[in-house]
Amino acid sequence: MRMRMTCVATVATLALAGCASTSPGYGPGYGSTTPAPASGRCYDCGTVVAIETAAASDGKANVAGPVLGGIVGAVAAKELARRNTDSEGRRNVAIAAGAAGGAVAGNAIQNRVEGGRGGYTVHIRMDDGRTTAVHQADLGGIREGSYVRVQNGRAWVY
Structure with missing residues (x-):
């Protein structure tokens, strides 16, 4: 009886864990400092190179x-x-x-x-040469060529 309930609980946990995201986009938290690169610019800053619009319903x-x-x-x-x-x-x-x-x-x-499925995917070339993409619901004044800072999984005009 107890073994059956344990199996049911394990199956339920595994099924719901399959729906979980591995990267919620949270930053390091309050009070943390991000080291600045040698160029004098911030480590998590870059230039927007492309913006893609995601449809609210993509048919999937x-x-x-x-x-x-x-x-x-x-x-x-x-x-x-x-x-x-x-x-x-x-x-x-x-x-x-x-x-x-x-x-x-x-x-x-x-x-x-x-x-959701709507929003924007913002592609950014970071100051150190890396590229990254963030998905967000609104642009908040961001355009291609804007200099932005990426924090908490979102791009912000810097």
Whole structure:
């Protein structure tokens, strides 16, 4: 019994971990200093070389989150219903409700992780020769050729 619940919890954790982002775009935090390069300019500054507009809906189906969420929800509801009711009809209703709730939750998690789909991808050539790209919802006055600073996964006019 305990082993089954552990397996269900492990499967649910792994399924939801697959929807997580590995790079949320957070910076080093308050009080940190970024070393300046020898040129006297800041380490995280550069010039915008291109801006791409991402459409709000690019036609890709949002499937992985709802499917994984539905599976996890159905398994969890089945386990709970098995222990709490003797009626087969109630178990089936619980499983269907768990699957629907899990699918809704999985869809919401996937949309949150992907950050919508609209916005702008700003390509920047950093002062030290590196290139980077950041995705953000608005430009905030940034144009091609603007000198920007990249902080917390976003470009800011410097």
